Structures are given as C-alpha cells and as structure tokens.
Amino acid sequence: MAFYTRGKLSFPGGVHPPQSKDLTRKSRIEAGPAVKEVAVMLSQHIGAACQAVVKKNDEVRAGDKIGDSDAFVSAPVHSPVNGKVKQIALESHVVVGRSPAVIIEAAAENNPAKQPLLKFDGEFDENRYSPEQVCDAVREAGIAGMGGAGFPARVKLEPNPQMPKETLIINGCECEPYITCDYRIMLEWTKQIIAGTKLARKASGCSEVIIAIEDNKRRAIRAMSEALVACGGDGIKVVSVKTKYPQGGERQLIRAVLKKNVPTGGIPPMIGVVVVNVATAAAIAEAVVYGRPLTHRVVTVTGEGVANTGNYYVPVGMRVAELIEHCGGLTKDAVRVILGGPMMGIAIADLTTPITKTTGAITVLTKEQVGGAKFAGRETACIRCGRCLEVCPEHLNPTKIAHAVKNDMLELAESYYISACIECGCCGYVCPANIELVGYIKTGKVVLAGRKKKVGG
Amino acid sequence: MLENITVSHSPHISKPLLTRKVMIDVIIGLVPAMAAAGFYFRVYALILIPACVVSAVVTEWLCNVIRRKPNPVESLGDFSAVVTGIILALSVPPALPVWAAVVGTCFAIAVGKMVFGGLGANIFNPAMVGRAFLTASFGMLMMTWTLPATVDAAMPKIGAESEVAGVTEATIQAATRATPLAWSKEAIKNEYGAQEVNKQLFWGTFMGEIGGCLGETSALALLIGGVYLLIRRTINFHIPLAVLVSAFVFAGVGYLMNSDAYVSPLIHLTGGGLLLGAFFIATDPVTAPLSTKGMWIFGVGVGALTMLIRIVGEYPEGVMFSILLMNAVTPLIDRFCKLTPAGGRPNV
Numbered sequence: 122m123a124f125y126t127r128g129k130l131s132f133p134g135g136v137h138p139p140q141s142k143d144l145t146r147k148s149r150i151e152a153g154p155a156v157k158e159v160a161v162m163l164s165q166h167i168g169a170a171c172q173a174v175v176k177k178n179d180e181v182r183a184g185d186k187i188g189d190s191d192a193f194v195s196a197p198v199h200s201p202v203n204g205k206v207k208q209i210a211l212e213s214h215v216v217v218g219r220s221p222a223v224i225i226e227a228a229a230e231n232n233p234a235k236q237p238l239l240k241f242d243g244e245f246d247e248n249r250y251s252p253e254q255v256c257d258a259v260r261e262a263g264i265a266g267m268g269g270a271g272f273p274a275r276v277k278l279e280p281n282p283q284m285p286k287e288t289l290i291i292n293g294c295e296c297e298p299y300i301t302c303d304y305r306i307m308l309e310w311t312k313q314i315i316a317g318t319k320l321a322r323k324a325s326g327c328s329e330v331i332i333a334i335e336d337n338k339r340r341a342i343r344a345m346s347e348a349l350v351a352c353g354g355d356g357i358k359v360v361s362v363k364t365k366y367p368q369g370g371e372r373q374l375i376r377a378v379l380k381k382n383v384p385t386g387g388i389p390p391m392i393g394v395v396v397v398n399v400a401t402a403a404a405i406a407e408a409v410v411y412g413r414p415l416t417h418r419v420v421t422v423t424g425e426g427v428a429n430t431g432n433y434y435v436p437v438g439m440r441v442a443e444l445i446e447h448c449g450g451l452t453k454d455a456v457r458v459i460l461g462g463p464m465m466g467i468a469i470a471d472l473t474t475p476i477t478k479t480t481g482a483i484t485v486l487t488k489e490q491v492g493g494a495k496f497a498g499r500e501t502a503c504i505r506c507g508r509c510l511e512v513c514p515e516h517l518n519p520t521k522i523a524h525a526v527k528n529d530m531l532e533l534a535e536s537y538y539i540s541a542c543i544e545c546g547c548c549g550y551v552c553p554a555n556i557e558l559v560g561y562i563k564t565g566k567v568v569l570a571g572r573k574k575k576v577g578g
Numbered sequence: 579m580l581e582n583i584t585v586s587h588s589p590h591i592s593k594p595l596l597t598r599k600v601m602i603d604v605i606i607g608l609v610p611a612m613a614a615a616g617f618y619f620r621v622y623a624l625i626l627i628p629a630c631v632v633s634a635v636v637t638e639w640l641c642n643v644i645r646r647k648p649n650p651v652e653s654l655g656d657f658s659a660v661v662t663g664i665i666l667a668l669s670v671p672p673a674l675p676v677w678a679a680v681v682g683t684c685f686a687i688a689v690g691k692m693v694f695g696g697l698g699a700n701i702f703n704p705a706m707v708g709r710a711f712l713t714a715s716f717g718m719l720m721m722t723w724t725l726p727a728t729v730d731a732a733m734p735k736i737g738a739e740s741e742v743a744g745v746t747e748a749t750i751q752a753a754t755r756a757t758p759l760a761w762s763k764e765a766i767k768n769e770y771g772a773q774e775v776n777k778q779l780f781w782g783t784f785m786g787e788i789g790g791c792l793g794e795t796s797a798l799a800l801l802i803g804g805v806y807l808l809i810r811r812t813i814n815f816h817i818p819l820a821v822l823v824s825a826f827v828f829a830g831v832g833y834l835m836n837s838d839a840y841v842s843p844l845i846h847l848t849g850g851g852l853l854l855g856a857f858f859i860a861t862d863p864v865t866a867p868l869s870t871k872g873m874w875i876f877g878v879g880v881g882a883l884t885m886l887i888r889i890v891g892e893y894p895e896g897v898m899f900s901i902l903l904m905n906a907v908t909p910l911i912d913r914f915c916k917l918t919p920a921g922g923r924p925n926v
Contacts, residue, residue: 384920502698546589560587
C-alpha cells in the first residue's frame with residue numbers, strides 16, 4: 122500500500138504500561154443520554170478564559186455562542202443544547218479548580234440527541250475553502266486541541282511568517298492506557314478525519330502530511346490507509362509508530378516520526394511542525410463544512426470500577442456523574458475517578474465536574490489497579506536507582522528535580538530544567554520507592570510561577 | 579460508594595516494583611556466590627554469612643530505636659541490610675573470627691549507612707566501609723587466607739611443585755599469601771614467575787578452587803549471579819562492563835610489556851574481588867552516579883584504580899579502595915554529567 126509506511130518509529134525513554142484497551146476497543150460510538158442540565162466551562166483551553174455573552178434566563182439554542190474572548194489565544198464556547206441559562210456560577214474545573222461556567226437548563230422538548238455521524242465522501246475537495254475561511258470557521262467553532270492540552274486550533278493552524286510550517290502530523294497514537302475514543306473515531310469517522318486533515322493542511326500551508334498511529338491499532342491503520350487509497354492519497358501518508366507511552370505526546374511524536382527535537386521550552390512551529398489530534402481534525406471538518414461548533418465530543422467511559430463501559434458522544438458540559446450513572450454507576454470497589462487516562466489524567470473527587478472539550482475519557486479504577494500494595498505504603502527513600510532517568514522521554518533528572526522541590530530549593534530544580542517536564546508520569550510509574558515525582562514537579566512549577574508573578578508585580 | 583473515592587497526582591497506575599523487590603533480586607543474584615562459598619569453605623561460610631546478616635539487621639534495628647523512629651522495624655523490610663550483610667561476609671577471608679565479622683558489620687551499618695540517614699543517604703557503600711574498617715583494625719586477620727576444603731588444606735597445590743616467584747614453601751604454609759593476587763604481587767616484585775601463575779591459576783580462579791575471600795573465589799558463580807541481575811535489569815550493564823574492560827586493558831598493557839612480571843589480565847579479572855565488586859558492589863545504586871555517562875566514568879575509575887593499586891600499590895587487592903574512592907567522587911561526577919534535555923539546553 123503506497124500510503125502506509127510500516128515501521129518501529131520511536132523515541133528514547135518511555136514505558137509500557139498494560140494497555141487495558143480491550144474494555145472498550147470494540148464499543149461503537151453511541152449517542153449519550155439526554156441531559157437535563159449542562160455546565161459549560163468558560164475556560165476549556167489554554168489561553169484567555171472566555172467572558173459569558175449570555176445572561177441569566179436567556180433562551181439559547183444548540184450551537185449558540187455563550188462565551189467569547191477578544192484575546193488571540195482563546196476559543197469561544199457554545200451551548201450544546203436548546204434551553205435557558207439557569208445561572209453563571211462557579212463549577213469544579215479539572216485543571217484550574219473552581220471557575221465560572223454557564224449552566225443551561227435543557228428544554229425537555231425540541232432537543233434531539235445530536236447525531237454523531239456526518240456524511241463526508243472520499244472525494245472531498247478542500248479547495249472550495251480558502252485558508253482564511255478555514256481559520257475563521259475553526260476559531261468561530263471554538264475548536265481547541267482535543268487530545269488533552271486544549272490549545273486553540275486556530276492559533277496552531279494560522280500561518281505565521283516567522284515560523285513557516287512544513288509538516289502536519291495528525292496524531293492518532295492514543296498512547297494512554299484504557300482510552301479508545303480516538304481509535305473508534307478513526308474507525309467510524311475515517312472520511313471525516315481525512316477531510317479535516319485536508320482542511321488543516323490547506324489552512325496551515327503544510328506540504329507534508331503524516332497520520333501517525335501506534336502499531337497496536339492495526340484496524341485503524343488499515344481503515345485510514347484504505348480510505349486514503351480510495352481518495353487517491355493526495356500526498357497524505359499513514360505511518361505506524363511503536364506502541365509505547367507517551368508516544369502521543371507531541372514532542373515525542375515529532376521525535377519519532379521526523380527525528381527532530383522541539384527546542385526545550387519551545388513549540389513545534391519553531392521547527393516547522395504542527396500536530397493535530399484526530400478528534401480535532403474531525404471537529405475541523407465538521408466546523409468548516411457544516412458550520413457546527415464544537416459542542417459534543419466522544420468520551421470513553423472505562424475502567425474496572427464502572428459497571429458498563431463504552432464510547433459515548435456526549436455534550437460538552439455534561440456532568441461526569443450523569444454519564445457514569447448512564448453506564449450503570451460505580452462498582453463497590455471503585456476508588457478513583459479520573460478524567461483522562463491513568464497516566465496523565467486528573468483524579469476528581471467531585472463527580473458533578475463537567476466534561477470539557479479536552480476530556481477524552483472517564484477512567485474509574487479499583488484498588489487493584491491503583492496498586493493496593495504499592496500505594497498503601499508511604500514513599501520510601503530514593504535509592505538513586507536511576508530508573509526515572511532511563512524512562513524520562515525528555516531526558517531529565519526527575520529524582521533530582523523532585524527532591525529539590527521537596528527541600529524547597531527551587532533554583533536547583535530550575536537548574537535541572539523543571540519547566541521542560543511534560544508531566545507524562547513515566548518516572549512515577551517506574552519508581553520503586555513510591556515517590557510521587559510528578560506531584561513534586563507539578564507543585565514546583567506552580568510555586569515557581571507564583572514567585573515569578575510576585576516578582577513581576 | 580463515593581466515600582471510597584480518593585484523589586492523587588498522576589500517574590494512577592504504577593509498575594509493581596518496590597525497593598524490596600530490587601534488593602531481593604540482588605540477594606538471588608548472590609545465591610550462586612554463596613553456594614560456591616559453602617562448597618569451598620564449608621563451615622566458614624555457614625557461620626560467617628548468617629552472622630553478618632543477623633548482625634546487620636540487628637544493628638539497623640538498634641539504630642532505628644536510638645533515632646526514635648516511630649516504627650523501628652519498617653526500614654528492615656526493604657532487605658538492604660541483608661544485602662550489606664551478605665556482601666560483607668563474602669568479601670572477608672573465610673577464617674575471619676566471627677566476632678571480627680560481627681564488629682565489622684555493625685560498623686558497616688551504623689557508620690557506613692545509618693549515621694547518614696539510612697538507605698539512600700549514605701555516601702559510601704556500607705559493606706565496603708565495614709571491610710575497610712576491618713582491614714585497618716585487624717590487618718593480620720584480613721590477610722590470613724584459608725585454602726578451599728576441596729584441596730589439601732595443609733598444602734597449597736600450586737606451591738607444591740616449585741618455588742614460584744621465589745616464594746618459599748614456608749611462607750605458603752604460613753597461609754598468608756595463598757591468593758592468586760598475592761602470587762602476582764610477588765611476580766611483579768621479582769619480575770619472574772608470572773607465566774607460571776598464568777599456567778596454573780586461571781582454572782582455579784575461574785571455578786573458585788583457590789585461596790581468597792569467602793565469596794570472591796569463584797568467578798563462575800559471580801558471573802552467573804551478575805548475568806541474572808543484568809537479565810532482570812536490576813543492574814545496568816554500564817558499570818560492570820566499564821570496570822571489567824578498563825581493568826582488562828590496564829592489566830593487558832602490563833602483560834604485553836612484560837609477561838614475566840605481570841600476570842595475564844584474565845587472572846586479574848577472575849582473581850580477587852573484581853567480579854564481586856563489578857557486579858554487586860560498584861552497582862550499588864545509592865553510591866553510584868545516576869546518569870549513564872556518569873556510570874561509565876565511575877566504572878572506568880573503579881577498574882583503573884583497582885589495577886593501579888594491584889600493580890603499583892602496596893596491597894595485592896584494590897577493589898575495596900577503588901570503589902570507596904569512586905563513591906567519594908560520585909556527587910562530583912553527578913554534577914559534572916548533568917543531563918541535557920532532549921530539546922537541548924534552553925537559551926535563558
């Protein structure tokens with residue numbers, strides 16, 4: 122097959138946690154349950170938070186913009202349902218804590234569940250749209266990176282004369298254990314992803330386009346390759362990369378596919394690369410062709426701690442508890458509810474937390490998975506075994522950084538490049554001394570940022 | 579159900595690997611050497627190894643009690659004291675009186691490890707600290723060798739045929755010079771006899787049928803244990819390889835220059851404590867550098883210093899001193915070998 126390169130492309134470091142994807146890899150994407158209320162966070166992306174553009178008691182229709190910002194690095198938010206604004210209040214946010222959200226009461230009638238699948242044919246021609254049109258549509262649809270980081274897609278795609286883009290990588294790695302939302306999208310929305318890919322290429326002006334998929338997703342590799350064959354390839358190629366965590370991290374992926382390093386503290390456009398997640402590509406196609414804003418996404422509900430698992434197409438703003446309820450609720454031995462996967466996901470205690478544009482999965486683990494024995498014990502002394510250095514995909518010294526933070530020596534932590542840490546969790550995963558390396562590093566980053574702010578002000 | 583929900587930082591899953599498992603692996607890796615010690619030195623091994631292990635564990639417990647640790651037995655669960663006890667027992671002469679071994683072990687744990695704050699905080703390998711203490715305090719006892727039970731204990735086989743390197747039988751019978759390295763030392767002094775040693779000693783040093791410290795005589799047993807640790811990835815290959823290669827090269831240069839005075843590098847690798855040191859002592863993660871580059875420097879340092887001591891220095895054996903010396907410079911190596919992030923150093 123001409124458009125598919127086999128290979129063991131990889132990066133140094135990384136770990137091989139149990140994949141646990143069998144729970145949901147065969148579950149087709151289903152429409153989620155009807156919701157009575159959604160809480161749409163005004164900050165779901167990296168960059169400036171939105172200001173609400175609706176007031177209490179305003180009537181809204183599905184797709185109406187309810188929050189926006191003038192800032193360049195930002196993405197508007199939209200209502201996923203027809204209904205009435207109940208209030209604008211603080212809600213639990215996965216990343217930033219309590220933050221403002223628009224709470225919309227869904228109208229009982231006139232609120233059909235949104236159909237997940239749109240029609241895209243293989244002959245899709247992106248030349249009907251100008252790059253500016255694509256960028257504007259992406260911006261208006263509020264698309265933010267759906268792989269997890271949530272970087273506004275328009276900012277990524279828009280040509281920047283200082284950093285000309287040459288290569289577009291569509292990220293279908295999904296290296297996090299348990300999660301299968303991207304895998305299912307690649308199988309079921311294949312043509313939509315390819316349409317989005319072409320539009321992203323058009324907008325960014327990239328000449329080379331690579332769709333990278335981990336080699337444990339053979340069916341997805343085949344589906345994407347066949348779809349490309351059907352539409353003549355058009356210069357897009359599919360490459361299989363080695364199944365290894367964190368292969369889907371954009372810096373690691375670029376290293377594996379292009380053998381290039383993104384500068385420390387830099388971003389991919391500095392070396393002429395844009396990385397876009399497959400779900401984001403699908404959202405781009407939907408936004409540009411159908412003018413539909415990003416109001417729904419596929420969420421994998423998985424883990425041994427939830428009664429039924431599956432992949433659901435749900436409105437952004439739906440509360441985690443409702444979706445878990447729809448899946449039969451938590452099992453008796455569930456001990457941890459994670460938004461995202463087990464390696465980088467964030468554990469939540471408040472199940473009313475709403476789903477955001479970046480929530481790919483709800484993973485519920487039992488005591489057995491979180492390592493009963495290992496986590497029952499406290500952290501023990503670092504024996505300097507160096508395993509964290511071996512697995513660090515950014516080639517850092519996690520134990521030195523963590524201990525510098527622990528002893529409040531932040532200058533030392535900075536001299537070991539604490540800010541270069543991507544928080545992938547490989548170090549904590551392998552540590553035989555139970556040291557919460559990522560916890561220390563995250564804490565150190567927050568404290569450092571606070572100090573810098575103080576110095577600046 | 580919600581009351582069971584806990585939160586923590588990511589990652590939420592982890593490899594089922596604990597410090598205890600690492601240490602148990604090292605103990606398993608030491609089993610062949612212990613078995614060889616038992617085979618060649620019989621009752622000495624049966625007494626010394628348990629004595630050192632028990633005194634190591636008891637000393638750690640006592641130190642924890644003195645430091646008013648809330649749970650003084652907790653730290654014993656990581657088995658690191660057991661490892662120190664075994665390694666110290668294997669690196670002393672078989673006939674060392676038990677009281678001396680116990681005193682040495684207590685010193686190793688108390689001064690070598692616990693005063694620094696316990697596991698992970700010590701600068702020097704505790705077993706080597708204990709051995710250095712014994713060498714300095716009871717020099718004569720630490721130089722008194724016993725021949726394996728499998729050969730005629732009254733008379734070393736190798737010395738029986740002739741006066742190798744001008745050493746008289748009387749000295750051999752005093753049983754103070756019966757190790758292969760002692761022979762090589764004599765050869766260096768007299769610039770004669772190294773070839774004789776090469777001929778006779780390699781097989782003995784490889785199998786272990788030779789005088790020497792309790793657990794270091796059998797190269798074969800140590801290699802089996804070392805390979806086990808490498809396969810289990812309990813240790814990295816960098817340090818052992820660097821130690822052995824640098825020692826081999828160093829000894830090889832001498833051998834090529836004057837094969838009458840310097841014994842073959844193979845004797846240097848298999849004789850004395852080099853293999854025990856390379857696989858089990860220099861690889862002690864606490865006292866070795868963190869980075870790969872640092873490990874190479876550390877290993878080359880250990881190998882080269884060992885050979886420097888063996889060939890040029892006064893002692894026939896140099897593994898202990900070279901490891902302690904390299905332990906001392908490990909923080910410097912770590913500082914010198916700072917990792918460069920994958921994306922290069924940021925221009926700040």
